[in-house]
Every structure is written in C-alpha cells, then in structure tokens.
Amino acid sequence: MVRPREFQDEAIFYGVYRALCKKGYGQATLTDITHEVDISPAALMKRFGSKRNLFLAYSDYVIELTRHAFQEASVSDCSRIDALKTVFKHGVLHMKDPVELANHTSFYLEGTSDPDLLEKTRSRLLLIDEFIRQMLNHAIANKEIAECDVPMVSRVLQAAISGAMMIWIKEPSRTLDVLFDECFQVVFAPLWNVTTQ
Template structure:
C-alpha cells in the first residue's frame, strides 16, 4: 500500500468521530417513524444527522448493516431503560407504567406507529433481525416480571398473584393497545397504554397502593 495513503488512513482512524454511532442510529430510528421501510435510506439518515451517505457506508457498510446495528442498540437500551425508570420511581408499579410508555417513544402518531410496525413485520421474516427483535422482547419481558415481583414483595400486589402469567398478559395487552389505538385514534398512545395497563393490573393491586402521577399527567 502507498505509504502516504496508509498514513492518511491511520490518521483518520485515530481522529475522534465528530458524530458517534449512537447518534446516527437514533437518527435512523426517527427516519423509520417518519418515512417507513421504503423511505429509510442511507441518504435520508445522513440528511437527518448532517453527514454524507459515504460516512454511513464507512461506519455500517450498507442499509442492512445499519439496521442490524440499530437492532443491537435497541436490545442494549431495553436493559438501560428499565434501570433508569426504576431509579426514577419509588413504586415498582409506577416504574412499570413509565417503562410501558417510554418503550413506545417515537410512535406518538398512528402513522409513526404503522411505520415501526412495518419494520417489525420485516424483522419477523429475517433471521438475523428476528434474533435481535426477540432479544428486545425477552429483555422487556424480564423487566416486566422483575418489576411485578418487586411490587409483590412491597405489598403493592395482592398475595398469591401469579406473576409469570400477569407478566405475559401485561406484554400482550400493551402490544395490542398500540394497534387498537392506531385504529380508533382515541387519545394519545401514552394515555391508552396507561389505561390498558391499569385495567390489567387493577384486579391484582392491593387496596393500599395508588399510582402516583406528575402534574403534567394529571392535567
């Protein structure tokens, strides 16, 4: 290899990245919600983050490489989100409500929900993307079960509650709530998720517990 070319490559490798991969991947998630599968291109993501498409090719290789990296980031952030909401709420059930709502970030409109749903349908038919989608689903399932177990230990839930069954129901109901909301468009997605979660938990909640609400939630 030409010595000067090698020197330039080594300098480029040593130079700090002006835009971190995580910033690019979160921009890709925004483009997903805005444009759907057909509109998600390296050029569209590059415009969103203020780079040239060639930079994304260097980082991720292709659109598929970008999608795989985004899926890996989603799996990691599913664990991080659980830890954060648990720190922010004294009550495990309040943390569960926050987790349910924040996990749907980026799907505030029926159109953005539909676009993300279209990507999920693609994930289900692609072995590598399916593996990562399953990892996210399982991470959230563990988080829901852990928060319910904490709630039971703290007396927020009735004694004898079948936590495993309740955790499965919570995941199923919250997944279906998004689709129902996108169809009937009543209220916001966050409101619908909390409404359906409350309905599922209500028969199991001890009388001494009541969900705390911030001023913005009550208004």
C-alpha cells in the same frame, strides 16, 4: 475537535429512528437516513458497510436503550408498577402519530425475514419480559400487588400494551398515555383490589 464515535453513532441511530418513523422498514433508504442526520452516504457506508449492517447495529442500540430504561426504572423511587408504566410511556414518547408508530413497528415485523434481525428482536422481547417479571416480583415483595402468576401477568400486560398501540391507529384522538393507563388499570385492578381488602 472530532466527536467521539459513540456520539456520532447515537446521532446516526436517531436518524435511523426518524427515517423508520417516516418511511417504514421496507421503504427507508440510506439516503433517507442521511437526510435526518448530518452525515454523507459515503461516510455512512464507510462506518457500517451496508444498510443491513446499519439496521443490525441499530437493533443492538435499541436493545441497550431498552435495558437502560428498565434498569433506571428498577431503581426509581416510585412504585414498581408506576415505574413499569413509565418505561412503556417513555418508549413511545417521540411518536407523533399512529402512522409513525406503525412505520417504526414495521422494522420488527418485516425484519423477521432476516434471521439476524429476527434474533435481535427476540432478544429484545425476552429482555422486556425478564425485566417485567423482575418488577412484578418486586411489586409482590413490596406488597404493592397480590401474589399472582407472574409469567402470565407479564404476557397479558405486554399483549395489552401491544394492542393499545394498534387501537391508537383506530382511535388517534386518544393518546397512548391514556390507552396505557387503561391497560394497567384493567390488568392490575384485581391484584390491587385483593391487597386493599
């Protein structure tokens, strides 16, 4: 029985993910991707037409994964802040080490030379910011945190998380979970303190 195309594409995109983690955007080839998933280079070309088209489709897939992760977090039973932290932690769950993280991140950095890839990266970042702001507003409404400048807190949190991933390169003996916990502790401590006074 033939598998649905959606499943095949998901398997292919996981192959793209693994190839990016191992080689980085500039070095990952279609052959590297086919080594990660049970598909021939000819079938990959027939499905997507080019490496660029494959990466554009992968970008769309990652955007949808991001949207899904935040939507799930927005209906979870835990606090909005804990749910938000879970999204960030889950996003890097399969990164084995800082090298894999740096290699995969190169997709977003080096891909800026392609206007279409850059636009997809911007769309994903805007989506992340939008969901963070929504969750912060819900946290304020639920009295989990004090009133605050939501856009600023969102920017600072994103900057802290991005910085934590860079620090992991310098301090690989620590885990991203620990580094992310520190980010949330420092960013939200003043807001938690206000609500508990």
